[in-house]
Amino acid sequence: MNSSTLNIIPKRPTEAAKEIYELSISHREETEESRRLAPAVVNRIQELGLFRIGLPKFLGGWEDNPIEVLKTYEILSSGEAAVAWSVWNNHLACTFGRFLDEESMREIYNNSAHVYANSARPEGFAQIVDGGYNVSGRWTLVSGCELSDWFVMRCLVTSDDLPKSLGPGAKLKLFFIPKEAVNVIDTWSVGGLRGTGSHDVEIKDTFVKESFAVDFESMVHVDNAYNRLPIGCLNAAGCASIALGLLKSATDELISICLDRVTPDKSPDIRDRATVQSAIAKSKTTLDARRTQLYHSVGILWEEAQKGNRFTDVQLADVWAAAIEAATSSRALVTEIFAVTGTASLYTKYKIERAHRDIHAVLQHGIVQPHWMNQAGMAYAGLKPNGAMFRI
Structure with a gap:
């Protein structure tokens, strides 16, 4: 890769994420042991431009429907949460760049290899x-x-x-x-x-x-629909998508364990447990429901941003509420899956063990704390939300 040339994403972020998914799984232990992303994973993310999706197109960014970005986080997280977290974290650092003048933006974001x-x-x-x-x-x-x-x-x-x-x-x-x-x-x-x-x-x-x-009151010098999107609740939606990816990973792994551990004519298998059956059913419907709600609320903001309209507090509240509910529901169900899987969930060879650790870390972030649900409730009740990041 020519690191001095800006990298325009060669494929949709979700398509790039599917490639990184496989690579990150193959380097999971290296990432875990070194406490940083494996170099091979970092290099490929750079080549595919996923660290830059929050930037305008002329700097190698996505600048299109943000639901594609949420899907990207979920795909990455279902393989390795640390990868999704790093891409999401870079998105925020790039999003902050909207407040720079164009010359400063070009100076800071001029190198496609930069993280x-x-x-x-x-x-x-x-x-x-x-x-x-x-x-x-x-x-x-x-x-x-x-x-x-x-x-x-x-x-x-x-x-x-x-x-x-x-x-x-x-x-x-x-x-x-x-x-x-x-x-x-x-x-x-x-x-x-x-x-x-x-x-x-x-x-x-x-x-x-x-x-x-x-600061957050600075002028946005590059005007496009993506740069009009609110930073706060979209960041919460991204964090929630990471949580959804972890729930999908744990659910898929539990189903795989059920299908692998079949012993006909012997003692009941793990898939015969009512608690396991219930956890799988709840997880699959929760994934579909929370994902749909999140995408719907973010989709409304995208429509308004394209029209150049001002967002209402209720529209913002819809994203905050959907994000917090998606994140907290995912944590609860990953915890349940960890419990009903039994001793298998203790082994690091299964994704459930890692998903359980990771999702509790994800939910420690301030952007998905319960008080944001209170802020959303204020909007629904006709009050003016006073959270510092509610409208930013």
Whole structure:
């Protein structure tokens, strides 16, 4: 691959994801043991452009129906959740780029081999200086940091006239920072999503020019339907799709175990257990129902974005609610599958063991926490949702 040339995705993201699915399965243990994606998987994702699907087309992005992106996450997650998580995380880092001016976008996203990381946690500080900012801080849970070439880090902006801590009047910005300024601190000793390499990172006294600092009120310089989509609830929908992929993986594996462990004329098999039969039936119908609801609500936003219309709070609430319900229902059913499968679910050779660890890690993310369902309920009840990311 010519790393200096922008890579236009040669096939639909879902078609690329199907190829990565097989590759990621063959490298599952390497990804798990190294606590980062296997190099062969990373290289192929780069070649297929899946780290860039959140960008405009002229930078190698998808710029089309976001339901295709959700399907991509689910396919990837059903093979290896850490892969889906990394692609989803890059999508957010690329989506933040919509607030840059076009020249800055071309500078930061000019290399098709580049990988991106981000943290929306305001764990850093940015002192206003001539021409930009002096950034320092330490951020936790920065997925893919060892692989990344650019980092989008959120900071509290400080000066003599601004608060020095979070609270009323605090000013927050996102800062685009190259890897040379970032120190990775090995902290990611975990069970679930081990392959995401979500270590801490530290930045000390790094100058960031004014044009590389944005916030959610910044102008969107490249106007297209995809860039009009809300970041918050679409990010939640992506996380939910990862959870759906894990549920599909666990369900398919349980069915496979049932079909493999058949002993005619002997003791009852695992497929003869009522608890197993019930879990499979609930899982399959939940997958179909939650996926349909999620796609329907996101599809409405896509229609409105294409028309250039403003989203209503109820339309946004529909996506938030569908995402949270899809994620939490998936976790509950993966946990049930883990329980009814019996001792087989303890063995790492089966996907159920990994899916159980991974889905509990996925559901720790702030974008799929229960309070977003409360925010959706506020909209339905005629109140004004006050969550900071509800409309962004």
